[in-house]
Amino acid sequence: xxxxxxxxxxxxxxxxxxTAGPTGRPTDGLRxxxxxxxxxxxxxxxxxxxxxxxxxxxxAGGNISPAADAAATAEYPVVLTIETVTPQLATQNxxxxxxxxxxNSGKSALKGAHAAVRKPASSKPLQRRSExxxxxxxxxxxxxxxxxxxSPQYALPELNPGQSQAYALSVAVSDLGLSESGxxxxxxxxxxxxxxxxxxxxxxxxxxxxxxxQGSTEAQPTKVATLWPLVHAPVLAAQTFTDGDQTVPVLxxxxxxxxxxxxxxxxxxxxxxxxxxxxxxxxxxxxxDAAFAMTKGYRVQKPGxxxxxxxxxxxxxxxxxxxxAADAWLNKLRAAVAKQGDQVVALPYADPDLxxxxxxxxxxxxxxxALNKASTAGRLTVEGRLSVDTRSDVAWPYQxxxxxxxxxxxxxxGSSLVxxxxxxxxxxxxxxxxxxxxxxxxxxxxxxxxxxxxSTLFQRDLSTPKDQSEVTQRFLAETFAIxxxxxxxxxxxxxMPPRDLTANTAKVLAGxxxxxxxxxxxxxKLDALAQSAPDPKANTTVPSPADYPTQARASELPADxxxxxxxxxxxxxxxxxxxxxxxxxxxPFSAAMVRSLSTEWRTQAPAGEPYRxxxxxxxxxxxxxVQVPKKNVVTLAANTGQIQVSVRNDLTQTVTNLQLRLTxxxxxxxxxxxxxxxxxxxxxxVTLRFNAEARNNGPVTMIAQLYTSGPDPRPYGEPQAFTxxxxxxxxxxxxxxxxxAVLLVLAALRFVRQRKRHGGRPHEDGDQPVDDxxxxxxxxxxxxxxxxxxxxxxxxxxxxAAGxxxxxxxxxxxxxxxxxxxxxxxxxxxxxxxxxxxxxxTASDEKVGP
Numbered sequence: 001x002x003x004x005x006x007x008x009x010x011x012x013x014x015x016x017x018x019t020a021g022p023t024g025r026p027t028d029g030l031r032x033x034x035x036x037x038x039x040x041x042x043x044x045x046x047x048x049x050x051x052x053x054x055x056x057x058x059x060a061g062g063n064i065s066p067a068a069d070a071a072a073t074a075e076y077p078v079v080l081t082i083e084t085v086t087p088q089l090a091t092q093n094x095x096x097x098x099x100x101x102x103x104n105s106g107k108s109a110l111k112g113a114h115a116a117v118r119k120p121a122s123s124k125p126l127q128r129r130s131e132x133x134x135x136x137x138x139x140x141x142x143x144x145x146x147x148x149x150x151s152p153q154y155a156l157p158e159l160n161p162g163q164s165q166a167y168a169l170s171v172a173v174s175d176l177g178l179s180e181s182g183x184x185x186x187x188x189x190x191x192x193x194x195x196x197x198x199x200x201x202x203x204x205x206x207x208x209x210x211x212x213x214q215g216s217t218e219a220q221p222t223k224v225a226t227l228w229p230l231v232h233a234p235v236l237a238a239q240t241f242t243d244g245d246q247t248v249p250v251l252x253x254x255x256x257x258x259x260x261x262x263x264x265x266x267x268x269x270x271x272x273x274x275x276x277x278x279x280x281x282x283x284x285x286x287x288x289d290a291a292f293a294m295t296k297g298y299r300v301q302k303p304g305x306x307x308x309x310x311x312x313x314x315x316x317x318x319x320x321x322x323x324x325a326a327d328a329w330l331n332k333l334r335a336a337v338a339k340q341g342d343q344v345v346a347l348p349y350a351d352p353d354l355x356x357x358x359x360x361x362x363x364x365x366x367x368x369x370a371l372n373k374a375s376t377a378g379r380l381t382v383e384g385r386l387s388v389d390t391r392s393d394v395a396w397p398y399q400x401x402x403x404x405x406x407x408x409x410x411x412x413x414g415s416s417l418v419x420x421x422x423x424x425x426x427x428x429x430x431x432x433x434x435x436x437x438x439x440x441x442x443x444x445x446x447x448x449x450x451x452x453x454x455s456t457l458f459q460r461d462l463s464t465p466k467d468q469s470e471v472t473q474r475f476l477a478e479t480f481a482i483x484x485x486x487x488x489x490x491x492x493x494x495x496m497p498p499r500d501l502t503a504n505t506a507k508v509l510a511g512x513x514x515x516x517x518x519x520x521x522x523x524x525k526l527d528a529l530a531q532s533a534p535d536p537k538a539n540t541t542v543p544s545p546a547d548y549p550t551q552a553r554a555s556e557l558p559a560d561x562x563x564x565x566x567x568x569x570x571x572x573x574x575x576x577x578x579x580x581x582x583x584x585x586x587x588p589f590s591a592a593m594v595r596s597l598s599t600e601w602r603t604q605a606p607a608g609e610p611y612r613x614x615x616x617x618x619x620x621x622x623x624x625x626v627q628v629p630k631k632n633v634v635t636l637a638a639n640t641g642q643i644q645v646s647v648r649n650d651l652t653q654t655v656t657n658l659q660l661r662l663t664x665x666x667x668x669x670x671x672x673x674x675x676x677x678x679x680x681x682x683x684x685x686v687t688l689r690f691n692a693e694a695r696n697n698g699p700v701t702m703i704a705q706l707y708t709s710g711p712d713p714r715p716y717g718e719p720q721a722f723t724x725x726x727x728x729x730x731x732x733x734x735x736x737x738x739x740x741a742v743l744l745v746l747a748a749l750r751f752v753r754q755r756k757r758h759g760g761r762p763h764e765d766g767d768q769p770v771d772d773x774x775x776x777x778x779x780x781x782x783x784x785x786x787x788x789x790x791x792x793x794x795x796x797x798x799x800x801a802a803g804x805x806x807x808x809x810x811x812x813x814x815x816x817x818x819x820x821x822x823x824x825x826x827x828x829x830x831x832x833x834x835x836x837x838x839x840x841x842t843a844s845d846e847k848v849g850p
Contacts, residue, residue: 076141077108079204080102080190081101081466083099083464083469084465085208085469088472089213089519090212093173095172098168100188101164102115104159106161110192110203111158111192112193112200113190113193114153115153115154116148116188117171117186118188119147119148120176120178120184120185121146121147123177123178123179127481129434129453132209132474135185138207140205141204145185146185152171153169180214183209183211184209186207187205187207188205189205190202208470208473218487222520223491224278224479224522224523225448226494226495226509227494227495228506229269229497230270230281231283231284231599232255232266232290232600233600233604234350234598234611235253235290236591236595237301237312237614239311248296248299249293254300257326260328262325270329272507273510276513276514277339277341277342277523279523280343280525281336282499294326297319297320299318299319300318302317306607306614307610307614307617309613309616309617341525343391344391345391345392346382346390349375349378349594352599353598354397356556356562356597360557361557361559367562375393375413376392395413395415396418397419399552400421401552404542407542410445416446417445417448418445419447421450424542424547425449427538431539433485434485436491436492437493437532438530440540442540448526453478454475457474458498458509462508475516562597565612565615568589568616572585572593577709578658578716579653579655584653592615624717626655626716627648627706628647628648631722633724634702636724638694638728641691643672645690645704647687648680648684648685649680649681649682649683654679654682658706659706659707659708660678660688660704661675662690662703663702666701669696670702670726673691676688699723701723703719703721
C-alpha cells in the first residue's frame with residue numbers, strides 16, 4: 001500500500017497572501033509547486049500499483065469501501081469515509097489521527113489524487129446546535145469546509161471505477177488553528193484529476209466533528225439520564241406441558257437461547273451496561289420470566305404450530321434441556337443492576353403498547369384492567385427475579401411519541417411519569433437553547449422529554465466503523481454544545497435509544513458516554529432527572545391525537561386485534577368460574593393476554609398475529625373441552641318420557657359450577673324439565689335425563705346450552721341444537737281431547753232443549769235441578785228418559801287411558817342409558833365415559849390441557 005506523505009512543519013502553514021478557492025484549494029500562483037506535488041503523487045501512485053495489489057482489487061474481489069458519506073456525482077466521483085478519529089476529543093499540543101477509505105464511484109480512473117485534512121474555515125468554534133446540523137447536512141465540497149492542508153497528505157494510487165483504498169492521516173492540533181474550546185468541523189477531502197477530466201480539483205469530501213478543550217471550564221456539566229432497555233418479543237406460550245407431576249413451560253421459539261449466550265444481543269447489553277454508571281435499566285418482566293423458565297427444562301413449539309392453538313404434546317413440541325446461558329445471564333444482570341447510582345424501571349408486564357390501546361382500544365372494558373394488572377405484575381416480577389427495588393409508574397409509549405390520548409391511558413394505568421420524544425413536544429422558537437428534560441404536563445403527570453437529535457443517533461444498528469465514528473463524534477459535539485449554550489445553567493438531558501437496541505449501537509453509546517463523562521456530562525439515574533426543577537420556558541403542551549406521526553400510527557395493533565384480545569379476558573373469566581384448579585390456567589392466560597398487546601409486535605408484526613391467534617384458539621379449545629356432544633335426531637315414542645343428554649369433560653381437571661339447560665323451541669308442543677347442576681370429573685362424561693311431555697306428533701328443535709352457576713350466570717361454550725321426533729302421542733290421548741269436545745256440544749244441546757220445554761219459565765221449585773222433575777211430551781203424555789251424559793272424567797274412558805302406562809316408562813334418547821340410569825322420578829346424572837365417536841370408555845381418548 002502507498003504510504004502517507006510525511007508530516008513536516010514546513011508544509012503545515014500557508015504562505016502569506018494565499019487564499020482558498022471555492023472548493024477549499026489554495027491559489028498562490030506558484031504553479032510549479034502544485035506540479036511538483038502532482039508529480040510526487042503520480043510517482044507514489046505508480047509505486048502503489050506494484051505494492052498494494054490487495055487494496056486495488058476490482059469490485060469482483062469484494063474490496064469495496066464502506067457506505068458512502070455522500071453520494072458520488074459526475075463532478076465529485078470520489079466517496080470518502082471517516083472511520084476513526086483518535087483521540088475523539090482534541091487537546092492542546094496534541095495530535096489527531098484520522099483513518100478511512102477513498103472509493104472511486106465514478107466512471108473513469110483517478111489520476112494523481114491524494115487525501116488531505118482541511119483546516120477549519122474559521123478559528124472560531126461552531127456556537128449553536130443549528131450550525132452543527134448545517135455541517136451535517138452538507139454534501140459536495142464547499143469553500144466553508146475550510147482549506148486543505150499541504151501536509152499531511154496521503155498519496156492515492158490510480159483507482160479504477162469501483163476500487164477502494166484505505167488512508168491514514170495524522171495532523172497536529174496546532175495546525176488546525178483552533179483558537180478556543182468548542183466544537184469544530186473536521187473534514188478530509190480527495191484532490192486530483194480523472195482520466196476523462198485532467199483538471200486538478202476537489203473530487204469528494206467527508207466531514208465529522210472534533211470537540212476541542214483547552215482544559216477545565218466553568219460550565220456546569222449537563223446531567224444525562226440514559227435508558228438501557230432489556231426487552232424482547234414475547235416467547236412464552238399460553239400452553240404448558242405436563243410431564244408427570246411437573247409443569248413444563250412452552251416457548252414459541254428458541255431465539256432467546258442465542259441472545260443469552262456470549263455474543264448475543266441481550267448478553268452484550270448486560271455486559272456493556274455493567275461497565276457504566278448512572279444507567280436506568282428499562283426491564284420487561286416477561287423477559288425475566290422467560291429467562292427463568294429456561295433455567296429448567298422447557299419445550300419449544302415446532303414451526304407452524306404457533307397459531308394452531310393446540311395443547312402442548314409430544315408431537316408438536318421439542319424438548320430442550322435447562323439453559324446454562326439463561327441462568328448465567330440472570331446472575332450477570334442481578335450484579336449489574338445492583339451498582340450504586342443505577343436505577344431499575346419495571347415496565348408493565350410484557351410491555352403492552354400504550355399508543356395502540358389509546359388509539360384503537362380505549363373503549364374496550366378489559367383494556368384498563370389488563371394494564372393495571374400488567375403494572376402490578378411487572379413490579380412484583382422484577383423485584384422478585386432481580387432482588388432490587390424498582391419504579392413501576394413510568395410509561396414509555398412506542399418510540400416516545402406522545403399525544404393526549406396516550407397520556408390519558410397512561411394516567412389511568414397509574415403512570416405519573418411519561419417518557420416522551422422531543423419530536424412530540426418541540427421547543428418554541430423563542431427558546432434558543434436546550435431546556436432541561438423534565439416538564440409538567442397536567443393532571444398530576446410529568447414528562448421527561450428526550451432530546452430528539454441525540455436519541456435519533458442511536459435508532460439504527462451501528463455496525464460499520466464509519467457509522468460508529470460518525471455517531472460518536474456527533475454525540476460528543478451535540479452534548480458539548482448543549483452544556484456550553486448556557487454554561488452556568490445546569491440542565492438535564494434524556495437519551496432514549498430504541499427498545500431493540502443492538503449490541504453494536506450499545507457499545508457506541510457506552511463509549512461516547514464514557515468519553516464525555518466527568519468532562520461536560522454527569523451520568524444520573526432517571527429519578528434524579530425527574531426531580532429537577534422544570535424550565536418555565538419549555539414546552540409543556542401535549543399534542544392532540546391528530547399530530548401523532550402517520551408512520552407510527554401505521555404500525556399500531558389494529559382495533560380488531562385488540563377486540564379479540566379483550567374477548568380473551570372475558571372468556572377467561574368464564575372459564576375460571578368452572579375450574580376446580582383455576583391457578584393452572586389463570587396465570588399463563590393472563591400473561592399471554594398482555595403478551596398479545598406487546599409493543600415489540602410493532603417491529604415483528606408477522607410473528608404477532610400468529611401469537612394472538614394461538615392464544616385465542618387455545619382458550620377456545622379449553623372452553624370447548626367441556627361440551628355437549630353433537631346430537632342429530634332423538635325419538636320420543638310417547639306423550640311423556642325422558643330426553644337423555646350427555647356432557648363431556650376432556651380437561652385434565654374436574655369442572656363444577658355448571659348447569660345444563662334444555663330449551664324447546666316450541667314449548668306448546670314439547671315441554672322439558674328444569675336445568676340440572678353438573679360436576680364433571682376429569683376426562684369423563686355424565687348423562688342427564690330431562691322429563692319431557694309432548695302434546696303433538698312431529699319434529700321439535702331443542703337447544704342444549706351450558707351455563708355457569710351463581711348470581712350472574714353466563715352461557716358457557718356453544719349451544720348444541722338437535723331435533724326431537726315425537727312419533728307416538730297415542731290415540732287415547734286424542735280421544736280424550738275429542739270426548740271433551742263432544743261433551744261440551746251435548747251439554748249445550750241439552751240446555752237448549754230444556755229451555756224450549758219450559759217455554760223459558762222458571763221451575764216451580766227454584767232449588768230443584770231442572771232435569772230432576774217429571775215431564776210430559778206429546779199428546780200421549782208418556783215419560784221419556786233424557787239421554788245420560790257421558791262421564792266427564794277422561795280417566796273413565798278406557799281409550800283415553802290407553803297410552804298412559806306406556807308413557808310412564810317411555811324414554812326418548814339417541815344413547816342407551818348406562819347401568820346406573822333411572823327410569824323415572826325426575827332427572828338423574830349417570831357418570832359415564834364415552835369417546836368422541838360415541839363408544840363407551842372409562843377415560844378420555846385425548847386429554848386437553850391444562
